[in-house]
Amino acid sequence: MLLSLLANPAVRADLNSIPSRPAKRLATKHKRLRLAEGVSLWLAMLLMLFVHPLYADASQMEMEQPGQLYLMDGQNSWRQPALILKSDFKVQVSGLLAQTKLTREFRNTSDRWQEGVFVFPLPEKATVYGLTMTVGERRVVGRIEPKAKARQIYETAKSAGQHAATVEQQRPNLFTSRVANIPPGETVRVEVDYQQAVSYRHGEFELRLPTTLTPRYIPGEVVAETPKQWQSGWALPTSQVPDAHEISPFTVRPEDVDGQSHRARIHLDIESGFPLAEVTSPSHSLQTEIDGSRVRVQPEGDEVLMDRDVIVRWRPVTGREPAAAVFYQQWQGEDFLMAMVLPPETVGPVLRRELMFVIDTSGSMAGESIIQARSALLRGLDTLRPGDYFNVIEFNSQARSLFERPVPAEGHYLARARHYVQGLQANGGTEMAGALSLAMTMDQAPAEGLVQQVVFITDGAVGNESALFGQIRQSLNERRLFTVGIGSAPNMHFLREAARWGRGEYTAIHNSGEVNRALEGLFSAMEAPVLTGLAVNWPSQGQNLAPVPGKPGDLFRGSPLVQVVRGLPAGGELEVSGQLPGGRRWNTRLNLGNAATATGLNRQWARGRIDELMDAASLSGESPDEQGIIDLSVRHEVMSPFTSFVAVEEKQARPETELLESEQLPTLLPAGSQAGMLRYPQTATFWPLLSALGLVGLMFALAIALLSRRPAL
């Protein structure tokens, strides 16, 4: 190229046509010109080299599909979602049930049509029973459909440009809502109605409203095929968690989203039925208006950040704690009864125990959680008495035990254990299965007549819950498993179900100040189950009442028995009997005629039945009775693993010419925890670009200089 340009006759002619000038000047000028030409040509060469990759880059960009929207921009910094999400919890507590109207507001701040996908948690026993979509003035009430059909209806409406919303269940406490065709600059509201049972333990009622989730650990090998359509998270499906991508929304810090997004208004209206002494919360400071048995509660300030569970507790005036309660509802000609019976406050004989402490030191526990977990474990060590045996198992990607076998709770062993626990740090995976099998297969303590107990301290952030429940069930033997939930957004479903399958109890610690309080309850319950061999006799006259739970387990101190039955009018007597520690029989009778009316019992019953069917399936190792569950779910309008709600507006909203973008809304990192996921760092400099620009500029300048000189020659 260089040569060909030099050989250019035009240039030559120009150079040769220099007329009479002093020879010396001419020669230097000539030289300079040649030099300048040479330099500029070399610059041109360099430029070509640099520009080439620019073309390569440009052609690559075109390959990206239009309409794809990414969560992170090139700077590796978070790109704020175009959708602003606000939530509004309106909770109505009546007796033992809480009904919540949860409104999610998706505001589209972009100038494109958007689809919003949001993975969110609900309380661990939440029963979703309604979906309403509001666009402007129009309200569309959703209906329940089998999961696949609901998806299809939603997809069809989405591509047809209609407003549509759907909610489906991923885990009993994890749901996905999708909202299609949110117009630019407009807002679509999606109302989800759900109910949950209020927890009543140790004389205190508690309601938990999760607002975010701790990123779940996904064990197993990644399966190569990834379904692109409904992809919404960072994790890929694995051999053990085939739906990993659906339960792993991106987790971001609050400052990564818009200042108005991920905020929630919370309002509780509690009608307890007895005079209230106090309403407290370990998670938020509250504004309360107590009026006898009724109280209105909301967190201080207008909105709260959705980065932790909202916990509200209320306590009856001392001496007025209910020991039993009955509720009645007639729904579509069917009778439903719900009864609560509290076991007696007795203390059993002191048992000698073999206590196995299992502590989760995985990456998701980093930050505030591991501190809480350590102090919980230390507190647990304090409860050991002479004659007890114990061991400590720590697990993340692998499980390790402190001692080879359980050791007596004696001074130097305890000292070693305390030292070990204080040095525990959190990082790595959450391979719970290994820890469980280590705890369950370890050699027993060399002593007779010990009660074997496992205390499992974790945030439950795993994606393979049901496999773990199966493992607990199979390897439990004579043991009891107790779980302690840690962190500001623990997976309560895991903690509760693990304890249920492990025939034990569960508790949760919300902050470090609560460790003592929460663990006292648990450890006192662990002393011994208060009531075993429970028998519940409803006045059934031979008909099948299908009570839920069908086989209530042993009762621990301070925890009531709650059962719901169908097909029984409010009348007659309920008899509950069981065995107290020490072998004495205990029984109580409840007059069902005193039942207070309530709503939502049918839903509670239906949800319970669905759970029973799912349990039965996992016990027998067969696939669950899908049609039976769908029938139950559709009849009572409650969501199940096989049904979803879907709402579609008839009218087309989005013109065909407009494209739809899809956006996965992130969830906030739970307060106090550390980000476990690393972003890829920025790993290129500006030097190729700067040099190329510099070269272009220089070349350009030279070219102009040459051109402007030439006439003067």
Place this chain on the structure above:
Amino acid sequence: MRRLLILLAGSSAVLLMFGLWIPFKALVAQELLAMAWAESQARQTETRPWPWADTWPVARLEMPELGVSMIVLEGGHGESLAFGPGRVFGGEGGPLILAGHRDTHFRHLQNLETGYRLRVQSQGRQWRQYRVTETRIVDSRNESIDTNRLHADSVLLVTCYPFDSMNARGPMRYVVEARPIYPEDPGNTVATL
């Protein structure tokens, strides 16, 4: 006209200089870092290569097949990446993740093939041998590094992709994964037999 021309030429020259300054800095800094690294190995402390540096050498990385050796700095932020590859994550008991600029220190990554060796020297002067097991291209917009999912003993080298791109803020990343080579111990084999 002439002034304009000078202005254009001048600013272009400045741009070029700024551009070339980056690889120059990267080159020179490695020399300074080598000294700091020797010192921190000798003293077993974190030695800052120059008093105002906000990073310090943590390891030496070698790619024997390519004849490349460089000092790794602490942190994956721009200040440390300007002078050498940075340790983003890891160290004791976890995967080691190193990041480097694709146009300075980590430009060699494009020549790194599966099966090539990597050597990493820690402050304690021990060398660890690794073998490249995988190279792949990821989109940083929809993938992050889940450190819990990596093998605890693996090394991950991260740089931008494509290597000859002008776009310094591109979303693609080139990731090289290496696993350790454990010296074969004949005694062990006999024992298991």
